[in-house]
Amino acid sequence: MKISKHKVAAIHYTLTDNKGNVLDSSEGREPLYYLHGEGNLIPGMEEGLEGHEKGKKMKLKISPEKGYGVRDEKMIQKVPRSAFGGEKVEKGMQFQTGNGGVVTVTDVGLTDVTVDANHALAGVELNFDVEVIDVRDASTDEIAHGHVHGSGGHH
Numbered sequence: 016m017k018i019s020k021h022k023v024a025a026i027h028y029t030l031t032d033n034k035g036n037v038l039d040s041s042e043g044r045e046p047l048y049y050l051h052g053e054g055n056l057i058p059g060m061e062e063g064l065e066g067h068e069k070g071k072k073m074k075l076k077i078s079p080e081k082g083y084g085v086r087d088e089k090m091i092q093k094v095p096r097s098a099f100g101g102e103k104v105e106k107g108m109q110f111q112t113g114n115g116g117v118v119t120v121t122d123v124g125l126t127d128v129t130v131d132a133n134h135a136l137a138g139v140e141l142n143f144d145v146e147v148i149d150v151r152d153a154s155t156d157e158i159a160h161g162h163v164h165g166s167g168g169h170h
């Protein structure tokens with residue numbers, strides 16, 4: 016069975032940057048199950064996996080445009096320290112924003128705090144080692160919900 020729209024695929028993956036640093040990996044965990052064709056994975060990953068079958072191993076090099084996006088300098092902002100309501104703020108801390116996003120503190124000044132709303136992997140070229148562990152049909156519920164149920168799923 017080939018990976019195509021509305022198939023559920025299970026994959027093992029290791030993600031490295033161009034220097035060979037491992038950024039993420041499913042090694043030692045359950046494989047990642049996902050519903051194909053619903054944008055559950057980054058576009059470059061779904062395009063690379065399309066049409067492949069159980070047992071396939073491959074390397075995918077994915078540009079930021081097909082990964083977590085390019086960095087947008089406009090998403091780096093200074094906010095007054097008072098916006099944090101007296102909470103201790105340090106470089107590297109992450110905060111949830113009102114609209115569900117995440118910002119990372121990149122600098123703390125006397126009166127202002129600089130926060131970056133770019134995804135941590137924005138602008139990064141991604142190198143994936145991927146192995147297709149399984150491919151199956153999705154249930155009607157999974158297709159209706161747009162995500163996987165059961166092993167590795169949402170519920």
Ligand code: ZN
Nearest residue numbers: 160162169170
């Ligand atoms: Zn569901």
